[in-house]
Amino acid sequence: MAARDYGQYSGVTRALELVGERWAMLIVRDLLVGPRRYGELAAGLPRIPTNILAARLKELQAAGVLRRAPRSRVIVYELTPFGRELEPVVLALGAWGFKAMGQAREEQIITPDSMTIDLRTAFRPQVALDLPPTAYAAHVGVAELLIRVDGSRLDVTRGDGPADLAFAAGPGIHRVIAGELDPDRAIATGVVEVLHGRGDLLGRFADTFHLAA
Known part of the structure; x- marks a missing residue:
């Protein structure tokens, strides 16, 4: 699990403890498109430090959100059924954030x-x-x-x-x-x-x- 502990007993608190760390939801977002190798995840999130990516993957795996799976002699990361339940959450966040995007830098x-x-x-x-x-x-x-x-x-x-x-x-x-x-x-x-x-x-x-x- 992520190191963050809010000291509260509620569903929102627990959700943020599991996926609220920086970059975590973007990893989930990309895995909603499909399984990805480590290098593919890194390429899709070019500003994420490699140590942070490794840490987030380990935390999300421990939380049961994603898993490592062999595919054609390589290891990929994919969402578990529990992780895929985040899809409507991610889409709702996207719709909400779209209203505040402004002009691209x-x-x-x-x-x-x-x-x-x-x-x-x-x-x-x-x-x-x-x-x-x-x-x-x-x-x-x-x-x-x-x-x-x-x-x-x-x-x-x-x-x-x-x-x-x-x-x-x-x-x-x-x-x-x-x-x-x-x-x-x-x-x-x-x-x-x-x-x-x-x-x-x-x-x-x-x-x-x-x-x-």
Whole structure:
């Protein structure tokens, strides 16, 4: 368990003792996308000191939040069923934090896993149910994601692939998701660059993925 002890007997207190240490919830966030090797976790959290990453992994494993598992002759870290119960908590935190993001600073980056969770947070399945199946190839900073929406089902994977709309963007894509920037205006001002496919589908993307800031 984490060393922090608040000396209180309550559910919130216990939760913070288990996952409230710095970096812990970001490790959980990335593992919600899928199992990761140690090096992959370190690459996805470039500012985390290696000793802190090792300590957090050990603490989360002791708490039953994650486990080490062999995969194709390598060891990966994956969430346990207990750890996966944190998904709605992480998504709710993301929606809450989205309201206070403000403008991105120059040194801030978007990672594939952070963008994947942002998309899960902003996904509106009730809207997608009324739209045709659509695939988007999104190049957001260093993150290359293939986003497939089919009714209420969302599938986000790393890499490129056949898509109805392929676009490139920076942190400004969050302004589109927040409804602060009209999709047509985003394209006209270069915030979003259409690489191929139908540019008008960015409007469908904005309808499907929306979080009010």
